[in-house]
Amino acid sequence: MSTLALTARDSATMLRRNLRHLRRYPGMMIMSLGMPVLLLLLFVGVFGGAMQAGVGSGQYIDYVVSGILLMTVGYGASMTALSVNRDMTEGIISRFRTMAIARVSVLTGHVLGAVLRTVVSAALVVLVALLFGFRPAAGAGGWFAAFGVVVLLALALTWLAVAVGLLAKNAEGANLFILVVQVLPFVSSAFVPPDSMSGAVRWFARHEPFTPVIDTLRGALLGTPVGDSGWIAVAWCAGFAVAGYVWARALFRRDPAA
Template sequence: MSTHAHALRDSMTMLRRNLTRARRYPSLTLQVVAMPIVMLLLFVFVFGGALGNGIGLPGAATDRGAYVDYVTPGIILMAVTSGAISTAVSVSLDMTEGIINRFRTMAISRASVLTGHVVGSVIQTMVSLVLVVAVALAVGFRPHATPAGWLAALGLLTLLAFALTWLAAAMGMVARTVESASNAPMPLTFLPFLGSAVVTPDSMPAGLRWFAEYQPFTPVNETLRGLLLGTGTGNNGPIAVAWGVGLSLAGYLWARSAFRRGGTR
C-alpha cells in the first residue's frame, strides 16, 4: 500500500473517531448550533423592526420579512464561525489528555490526526447549517437562489468552514487549557457583526465603516447574500474565495507547525 493510501486510511479512521465522539457527547455541538439560532430570533423579533427601518429597508417598521432576508446570510455565516469553537475544544482535549502524544508513538500518518478533526468538524458545521436555515425559513426567510446559486453558496460556506476549522485546530494546539481553547475562536464568531451581517457598513461611524468594508467576512457575507437572494455578487465573489483560500493556507501551516512542535506543552 502506498504512502498516500496509508494516509487516507488513517485519516478516515481519525474521522470516524471524531464523529463517534461528537455523537456520544453532543452537548458542545448543540451549544454551537443554538447560539446562531438564538441570535437569529433575537435580531428578527426584537431588533428587526428598528434595524430594518434604520438601514432603509422598505416596510421594515411593520413587516420584518425584508430584514429576515437581509440578516439570515449573516446568521448563516455566524453558524460557520461558531463551529470553530468545537474544533478548538476537541483538539485541546486531545492535547490535555495526552492522546495526541500517544498518536505520535504509533505507526500512523501524522497528518491524519488533525485531518480527522478538521473534516469531522466541517461535516458537523454543514449539518448545523441545515438546522439554522430550517429555522430561518420558519421565521420568514425567502431566498430566490437558483440551483447554481445554492451550489455556489454551499461551496463558499464549505471553503470558509474548512479555513476556520484549520485556524481553530491551530488554536486548540497552542492553547494551554481547554477553557482558553474555547475562548480563542470567539472573536471569529462575532467578527461578522462588525461587517455587513446585521446592518450596512454605510450606517457605521467612519473608522468602523472602513474596518467593516475591508475585513474578510464582509465580502463573504455579501457574496452569500447575493447568491441566496439572487441580487448578484459583483466583485465580492473573487475576494471572498481569495480570503477563504488564504485563511485555509494560513490555518493549515500554523496547525502543522504547532503539531510538529507538540503545541505549547
C-alpha cells in the same frame, strides 16, 4: 497500499473517532446546532423591527440569514478549537505522535468532522429561516455557490481553530478564538450595512475578512450581484485555510518537550 490511501484510511478512522465523541459530549453538538438558530430567532424576532430601517427595502430576515450562516461556521470552528485543545492537554495527541499512522490524519479527522457538523447546522439555520419567512431567490447555481462558500469558510476557520487548539495551554487560551469569531461578525455587513456605521468602524467593517464572505453568500442566496466580493471572499478563505494548515502541521510536528 500507497501513502495517499493510507492517509485516507487513517483520516477516515479519525473522523469516526470525532463523530463518536459527539455522543460523549452532546453539549458540543447542541451548542454548534442550537446557538446559530437562537441568534437567528433573536435578531429576527427581537431586533428585526428596529434593524429593518437600516437595511432599506426587503425583509430583514432575508438580509440577516447570510450573517447567521457565517456565525454558524464560526461556532463550529470554535468547538473544534476546544476539542483539539482537550486532546492536546489530556495527552491523546502525544500518543498519536508515537503511533504508526499518517500524522496529518489526526488533524484532518477534526477538520472533516467540523465541516460535517457545520453543514448540518447551516441546513438547520436555513430551514428555520424558511419557516420564519426567508424567501431566497437563488437558483440551483446560487445554492451551489452558497454551499461552496460555507464549506470553504468552514475549512479555513477550522484549520485556524485546530492550530489555536494545539497552541493553547488550556481551554481558556482556546477561548480566544471563540472571542474573535464571535465579535468580528458584529463589525461587518452581517446585521446592518457598513454604510450605516460611523467613521473608523465603517472603514473596518468594509475591509474586514468576513464582509466579502457575507456579501457573497447574500448575493448567491438572494440572486443579487456579487461584484468583487466573490473573488475577495475566496482569496480570504484560501489564505486562511493555507495559513491554518501550515501552522497546525508545524505545531503538531514540534517536539512536545520543547
